Amino acid sequence: EPEVTQTPSHQVTQMGQEVILRCVPISNHLYFYWYRQILGQKVEFLVSFYNNEISEKSEIFDDQFSVERPDGSNFTLKIRSTKLEDSAMYFCASSEVTGVYGYTFGSGTRLTVV
């Protein structure tokens, strides 16, 4: 069954450093998303991406965050200057259309900011 692949599975970074989280969505999917989940809290929407541009973003997704689809397969989330409160699981997801047939999530990247 097709999968969304995320790397790395765990990243530890120092506060103020830049991190890039990588995702390979399912190949025939057109819509891509990033979500995050702080430990013990609910899964929160960050951003959706379609046709090489951001479709929608949440209040969490401020100027420190950016997304990119640098080639035909990868989808990345960059955090420019990490804060302690950015520590969370980050999930990438993709869908064929706008989620009405369900989203496929990756296994996540656990980001720890120290």
Place this chain on the structure above:
Amino acid sequence: SQKIEQNSEALNIQEGKTATLTCNYTNYSPAYLQWYRQDPGRGPVFLLLIRENEKEKRKERLKVTFDTTLKQSLFHITASQPADSATYLCAPLRGATDSWGKLQFGAGTQVVVTP
């Protein structure tokens, strides 16, 4: 503001029984409602989607209902098994052209099935 409520208390159930989970939403008129399963440290896994014009949807041992008048969805796991132990998330979704697929999740209900 939009609100999604799921039972925060864990649901402990004996193997073979039916688990029933509730999802209530307010300030929302979703055209679709999705249910996901999440295991610890893993991403959500899509289970079922129900449309606003559907009263009930089934998939194997799972059944979902959607009452737009009550603003509620019920999720049933029949003949539950220990492998069904997980957290179950509901996610109402507005019409596809409205929201570009922004999915908002409830906090989830943990189900624990004991042998």
